[in-house]
Amino acid sequence: MKRFDCLGKIAKAASDALVVTSAGAVTLEWNALRPSDGNFRVRTLGLCSSIALGMALGLPQRKVIALDGDGSLLMNLCSLPTMARMEPKNLVHIVFDNEVYEASGSKQTATATGTDLVGIARAAGIRQALWTHSVDEFAGVAMEALNGHELFFIGAKVTTERTEVPPYPMDEVENKYRFIRHVEKTEKIAILKTNLPSSYT
């Protein structure tokens, strides 16, 4: 199962969901399939699940998708009990498990030697935590999650194959501003406010 094929199955259905992506090629592949200012690239291991959880709690009426990796989630396993405890019904946490640290030399992660991330998520208290084993099965479960109103954790064992796509077109700060302006516009809220000294007003 290729990650790019899985992503392709949900790109349209994701609609206006806010999408937080982890380090590695998943960001580039997702952005090629669904270019949007509603994409937020974390670019490091560990924080994807936490940021997506906070975002989902901040915008409970908006679907939030975390596109995570095995190496990233292994660094932040303690986010899973918190996610289970808060149980945001608008969050879909997808983990593409290729069993390697893909961006840094492809050495095996612990999932290659038996660590079961879906098992950990389930044991942490996430009720809808399941593995998918084919692109069609992934698409079916992901559609159920995207159309539903329940916290989902979806595991997908994928190959290490990468798809050639363009590089990510911006740095962190630009990504933040574009993302925030997108949220402000689509949610009709104000997030960024500049404090002007009284002599300026």
Place this chain on the structure above:
Amino acid sequence: MKAEGAKAAHEAIVKAGINFIACLPDSAFQELYIPLSNDPRVTYVQVASENDGVGICMGAWLGGLKPALLVENTGFTLGSYALMRGPIAFGVPMLLLISHRGELGDERWFSVPFGWGTKPLLESMRISHRSIEKTEEVQDAVLGAAKSMNSLQAPVAILFSGGLLF
């Protein structure tokens, strides 16, 4: 934490518009985090790691909330990775409310290395911060920090120290 200081901090946090708290229960902040966890004006998220708490606060800000992380300085050091990779790199505001254990006079001798390390770590990370020791300083510090985190588009910190804690 002394009850009077905790009450002042609670009131100032709400007055500053903070509406989201991520916290890892800390003995010094008991008098503050327990009432905050029961306050319907704030969303309270109890985390299992300060690193996770930084990420959750960052996501909450991106989702339109005004977040604060309430932690001991020991946990602040643990959260330094997430701070540098997350809110500092992206320029995301959040209020860091830190109990500054391990200063002179603190009976918890095992916190002393964190007493030494906290301010230099904040400075090396270029996090603007203020250390307070008296109840009278609390409101001004919290309101000022909440304003500055927005102006700076960055995390800012308040260290609750000495007379406020013990």
